[in-house]
Amino acid sequence: MAAVDSAGNVSSQSVAASANTNAASTDTTVPSVPTGLTATAVSSSQINLSWSASTDNAGVSGYKVYRGTTLIATTTTTSYANTGLAASTAYTYRVSAFDAAGNVSGQSAAVSATTTSSSSSVTGYTVSGTITKQDGTPIFVCITRLAVGRSDEVCCNIKCHNRHFKFTNVLPGTYTVKATRQGYLYGSC
Numbered sequence: 260m261a262a263v264d265s266a267g268n269v270s271s272q273s274v275a276a277s278a279n280t281n282a283a284s285t286d287t288t289v290p291s292v293p294t295g296l297t298a299t300a301v302s303s304s305q306i307n308l309s310w311s312a313s314t315d316n317a318g319v320s321g322y323k324v325y326r327g328t329t330l331i332a333t334t335t336t337t338s339y340a341n342t343g344l345a346a347s348t349a350y351t352y353r354v355s356a357f358d359a360a361g362n363v364s365g366q367s368a369a370v371s372a373t374t375t376s377s378s379s380s381v382t383g384y385t386v387s388g389t390i391t392k393q394d395g396t397p398i399f400v401c402i403t404r405l406a407v408g409r410s411d412e413v414c415c416n417i418k419c420h421n422r423h424f425k426f427t428n429v430l431p432g433t434y435t436v437k438a439t440r441q442g443y444l445y446g447s448c
Contacts, residue, residue: 286316286317286358286359286360286362287360287362288315288316288317288358288362289315289358289362289363289364289365290313290314290315290319290356290357290358290362290363290364291313291314291315291356291364292313292355292356292364292365292366292367293310293311293312293313293322293337293354293355293356293364293367294310294311294367294368295309295310295311296308296309296310296352296353296354296367296368296370297309297310297370298350298352298370298371298372299372300372300373300374300375302374302375303344303346303347303374303375303376303377304342304343304344304345304346304374304377305340305341305342305344305374306340306341306344306350306352306372306374307338307339307340307341308324308338308339308340308341308352308354308370309337309338309339310322310337310338310354310367311337312337313356313364315356315358315362317358317359317360318358318359319356319357319358320335320357320358320359321333321334321335321356321357322334322335322336322337322339322354322355322356322357323354323355323356323357323363324339324341324352324353324354325352325353325354325355325366326341326350326351326352327350327351344374345374346374346375346376346377347373347374347375347376347377348373348374349371349372349373350371350372350373350374351369351370351371352369352370352371352372353366353367353368353369353370354366354367355367
């Protein structure tokens with residue numbers, strides 16, 4: 260490079276300089292829209308969200324979580340726990356995916372959930388049914404225990420009701436009903 264003044268005098272050439280420019284990002288493909296969004300109120304102040312993973316030609320980097328129209332979180336997983344909410348209040352959520360190049364998908368379909376009342380207490384669920392033979396004829400048994408999972412057992416101290424049983428105030432889970440014939444003990448509580 261050389262400089263020229265108003266009289267037309269030209270300076271000597273400067274020292275050569277070089278520079279490189281970064282190639283423009285060629286990824287313009289947006290990730291797929293997240294699907295299967297669910298919202299579950301788990302307390303008076305928390306709603307849990309989960310959804311199916313999006314796909315992208317270069318890989319999904321994460322997800323943006325919106326409550327109403329407000330971005331409330333960015334996460335790299337397909338679930339999010341929204342805490343600090345008001346009791347007995349309905350909330351609406353949407354999720355979008357983004358990739359490393361900054362491409363952002365459209366938002367998922369909206370889902371809503373309502374937090375529980377702060378004064379409500381969880382009393383549990385009821386497990387009930389009737390014991391019969393395979394042909395449907397009655398079996399007169401006394402239901403004495405409700406087994407939780409494989410080994411833990413909850414003693415339920417119920418009376419015999421001729422093959423009908425009802426356990427109340429149990430937590431969510433998978434249970435196995437254990438019965439004995441009337442007049443026999445199944446063990447002690």
